[in-house]
Amino acid sequence: MxxxxxxxxxxxxxxxxxxxxxxxxxxxxxxxxxxxxxxxxxxxxxxxxxxxxxxxxxxxxxxxxxxxxxxxxxxxxxxxxxxxxxxxxxxxxxxxxxxxxxxxxxxxxxxxxxxxxxxxxxxxxxxxxxQTLFEKDEILTASGKPYTVFTPYKNKVLATLDDFYLESYPNENYEKSFIRQPKPEKMISLEEMGFKKTKIKFPALTLSSEVLKNYAQNRNFPALENGTTHLGIHLRFGTLSIREAARAARKYSETWLSELIWRDFFMQILWHFPEVEKHSFRPEYDKISWRNSSKDFAKWCEGKTGYPLVDAGMRELNATGYMHNRVRMVTASFLCKHLLIHWYKGERYFAEKLLDYDLAANNGNWQWAAGSGCDAAPYFRIFNPQAQAEKFDPDGEYIKKWVPEFQTSRYPEPMIEHAEARGRCLQAFTKALKK
Structure with a gap:
């Protein structure tokens, strides 16, 4: 044998x-x-x-x-x-x-x-x-410790990233080594595993030079269909090689290359600090008196907060398994800071819904939004959802697509006014973080 x-x-x-x-x-x-x-x-x-x-x-x-x-x-x-x-x-x-x-x-x-x-x-x-350009202990500080701030990590990566790290593996040269199987086995069906086929359409695996060339100026506008690459699911499950992606990014878009480096950064954070899966990278943030309102959380999940950009994002997520990255930041900030609900609840909800769900990136970005992570947004930075909508969806095109009842009597009033939410958040965070 x-x-x-x-x-x-x-x-x-x-x-x-x-x-x-x-x-x-x-x-x-x-x-x-x-x-x-x-x-x-x-x-x-x-x-x-x-x-x-x-x-x-x-x-x-x-x-x-x-x-x-x-x-x-x-x-x-x-x-x-x-x-x-x-x-x-x-x-x-x-x-x-x-x-x-x-x-x-x-x-x-x-x-x-x-x-x-x-x-x-x-x-x-x-x-x-x-699945990464660099991993584990490949990119360390001068003192041999893992980076916990993104910019110096990125600079070290860019100084190290030469053609060697981007070269594809020529698997096609060795296909003769595959075992010969004259009688192919039948594939198990979704139904046999207790699942059924989804109605959601998957984004095509297309590395568009046109999208990448315009990525820096278009990526923040959710109404633009081709403003981002929509390659998250392909990077998540490896249908796209990170080396192929990074070669295209280096050629056409420094901004997208930076996003790919963020992906690596969060993976090395998870590797070196696995406790961040369920706990704040900054332990003092676990002392915050988070609210545990199931009613408020349900409104956020359903896209019924009274803040149209937040609601549009949540409805897009629920319908398609995708949410635009700018809107992800706004919805995450809203849950943690306007509603004072623990980031972990939102992270888990995204984990259920996102086609491109990746623990390292999802966790890292949620903790960034909450202020509890490494190199996170400061706790006093609180997105104003209305100002974000005016800036990044000025014609309301994205909002109208997902919230058709907006500007009608059927659309709910805001759950909490922005100024009130901001004051409550600052008070709760300051009280916990000054202990």
């Missing part, structure tokens, strides 16, 4: 420019690609029509079809990863498992368990950097 090398797809759903897959194909023969619909993750999802599961299922099906055309196949399993690997080890002789790094606390615990099991089973287990 031939010894099998398994490549385990996770947040890297592509056959091209995939670091771990490249090394598996280059160094080993009989490489068997594997994807696991992880029940530990799926069991936490509340919506049977969760669009992200549809996106993953669709993408995995495309990879499977592509491999079948090469005479190989993608093995797809449903269950807990450790149980899947134990089962496979009884079916075949596994020599090694290759995969790419993940930086989230739960993923790190999962990978540690798999690594320990593999070691005890005499199986080589290797992981690689793929």
């Amino acid at each position: 031939a010894k099998i090398t398994i490549f385990w797809f996770r947040r890297d759903l592509r056959l091209h420019d995939n670091a771990g897959l490249f090394y598996a194909l280059k160094e080993k023969a009989d490489v068997l690609p594997l994807f696991i619909f992880d029940t530990d993750i799926l069991s936490k999802l509340k919506d049977p029509a969760d669009a992200r599961v549809s996106f993953i299922h669709q993408t995995v099906s495309e990879i499977k079809e592509s491999l079948q055309k090469q005479g190989s196949d993608l093995l797809v399993r449903y269950g807990k990863p450790q149980d899947v690997f134990k089962s496979l080890s009884r079916e075949m002789e596994i020599h090694s498992i290759y995969t790419n790094h993940d930086y989230e606390p739960a993923a790190r615990r999962r990978d540690q368990h798999i690594s320990e099991w593999a070691s005890k089973s005499g199986i080589e287990y290797r992981t690689f950097k793929d």
Whole structure:
């Protein structure tokens, strides 16, 4: 029996420019690609029509079809990863498992368990950097500590980022190493896993030079359909290589490159400070007397706050799984500062809804908005939703699209006046932070 090398797809759903897959194909023969619909993750999802599961299922099906055309196949399993690997080890002789790094606390615990099991089973287990430009301890301060302020981190990245870090892995040169599978396996259906196909349409995987060239001046205006790249979901699930994205950014848009570096920055924060998943990066912010109003939180979730830009953003999120980045900042600030509701509740709601949900970026941006994170907006910076609407949606085009009853008697009055909310926020924050 031939010894099998398994490549385990996770947040890297592509056959091209995939670091771990490249090394598996280059160094080993009989490489068997594997994807696991992880029940530990799926069991936490509340919506049977969760669009992200549809996106993953669709993408995995495309990879499977592509491999079948090469005479190989993608093995797809449903269950807990450790149980899947134990089962496979009884079916075949596994020599090694290759995969790419993940930086989230739960993923790190999962990978540690798999690594320990593999070691005890005499199986080589290797992981690689793929979803970031830099990771872990690659970018540190002069004193060897992780950066907690973005600008010096970004400057160090830009000083280090040469062509070497942006070069694609030529996976196509080693396709002969894929295992031959004359009898392809059937793909598990969404229904068999307890899900159903979403009605949400996914953004195309298109790196538009035109969008990038105009990104800096257009990115803050939510009414512009092509003002941003809409590539968040593709970066999140790895259908787009970060190296390909960064090459395009370096060529066409310094501003978008900066956004990609923010993504790396939050990932290294989560890696070095995993406690930020549930606690404030600045512990003193956990002392704030947050309000626990389920009624106010529900109005925010439903887009019925009486602030049209906030409501438009929440309704867009609920309908499409997407929200414009400028509006994300305004809605997050509103929840934390106007309503004085803990950032973690908003972060969890976004985690349920966003197609491009990524723990590191979502957590980092929510803590930025609340003032509780590293390099965050100061607590006394409180967005005025009305002023934001006037500046970034001056004709009300975005608001009218998502809040058609705006300027009619059916639209609610503001939950709280801005001046009152600002005063209440400053009082609560100042009281806690001066202790």
